[in-house]
Amino acid sequence: MRSASKLIRPLLVLALLGGLLVVISGCGTTTADTARGRELFKQKCGVCHALAQAGTTAEVGPDLDDAFAAAREVGEDANTIEGVVRAQVEFPRPNTGHSINSMPPDIVSGQDLNDVAAYVGEWAGVPGAKPPEVAGGPGAQVFANNGCATCHTLAAAGATGTTGPDLDEVLPGKSAEKIEEDIVEPNKEIAKGYPANVMPQNFGETIPANELEELIAYLQEVAGKEKG
Ligand code: HEC
Ligand code: HEC
Incomplete structure (x- = not known):
């Protein structure tokens, strides 16, 4: 009994750590494509939300820079904000009254949601964020x-x-x-x-x-x- 659990415990810890490492290393590059997330954001979210780095200005839902500026300032990292965004898209909270509109559920899911949430996590509330330069003058x-x-x-x-x-x-x-x-x-x-x-x-x-x-x-x- 004892010897078995002695063996199992470190294995569990290792497995957990392994999982964590996959999560951590996956955030920036392998599991989420923030460039793709930016395009999806502009198409699917930009009709309702302002976000400076995306260059979107709609006012149907809250300005996402304003929504996350305070969190960013007290040191919440991209992953935390990404998690909040993900939760809101999967389970939009009921209309809280500061808007006549509610957000429809599941506007994006799966890999699209990974990409959009990571993108918003990277940029929402970042001071001075603006869209990259485009061609055409x-x-x-x-x-x-x-x-x-x-x-x-x-x-x-x-x-x-x-x-x-x-x-x-x-x-x-x-x-x-x-x-x-x-x-x-x-x-x-x-x-x-x-x-x-x-x-x-x-x-x-x-x-x-x-x-x-x-x-x-x-x-x-x-x-x-x-x-x-
Ligand atoms: C049809 C309009 C609409 C679309 C499209 C939409 N939203 Fe929203 N969203 C809203 C509204 C309205 C609220 C505010 C709901 C409330 O009253 O709490 C909201 C709230 C949010 C919040 C919470 C902000 C806060 O103040 O805490 C986040 C995050 C968010 N949306 C992200 C997204 C993302 C990401 C997408 C695209 C995948 C998206 N939304 C698409 C209308 C929209
Ligand atoms: C969130 C969505 C949204 C954004 C962002 C937006 N528009 Fe519009 N625009 C509309 C809608 C809907 C209409 C039609 C209703 C109306 O006339 O207001 C419209 C109407 C127009 C018209 C009149 C078209 C006509 O048939 O005469 C012009 C011109 C225009 N937009 C230009 C722009 C420019 C330039 C920008 C960026 C600075 C912009 N819009 C941003 C949604 C948007």
Whole structure:
């Protein structure tokens, strides 16, 4: 009896440690692909959540940088935040009242969930986080930094979102003034067949005037010119 348990115990400890090592070494590289997680986040989560590193700006759900900034500041690591994100996606908590919306369950699962949770764990609440540089000039960068691609299709930017109108279809021929109004006052004229209040209402405050000008010039230049 005693000798058997003496043997078994170290084996158990070894097995546990082995498991732990697999978990630890798997986090960064083998089990989760955060670059893939970023793309999935933009497609699946960015329609509702702002996250600076993803360049998403939607306000349907909480801003995930704000949600995790405090945790990050007191030293919670990426793995802890990843765990919170994973739990929320698997079992969204009931609407707590600070939002008119609840989050639907199981938006992503399996490997997709691993990748998204690891990505959010890496970046949510990191001070100064911003999206990587994109090709196509300053206007293309403003488009990328503000989550437009999450909701809109624009072939020149590689954007394939379908939550809002296809910009390649609706923008050609529009004046700069009208495009500006569409962006900074989206509820003034709601595009037919689309919901109000889904396009963020605060681009007039969050996009500086010079960047707005670059964005509009870019949209006028590229919309409808490239086939996706
Ligand atoms: C249809 C809109 C919608 C989508 C899509 C969505 N969420 Fe949410 N999410 C919400 C709402 C609304 C809440 C706040 C619920 C509440 O009132 O507590 C929330 C809450 C959260 C929270 C908790 C934030 C906090 O304040 O603690 C996390 C984390 C989160 N979502 C992550 C994600 C991730 C990751 C995805 C993509 C896989 C995603 N969400 C997709 C609407 C959405
Ligand atoms: C969370 C989703 C979302 C994001 C992010 C978003 N939009 Fe929109 N957008 C919509 C929806 C939905 C509509 C249609 C309803 C409306 O008119 O407000 C729309 C409408 C528009 C229109 C008017 C289209 C038409 O048919 O006349 C333009 C232009 C536009 N968006 C540009 C942008 C740009 C540029 C950005 C980034 C700075 C952006 N949007 C970000 C969802 C979004």
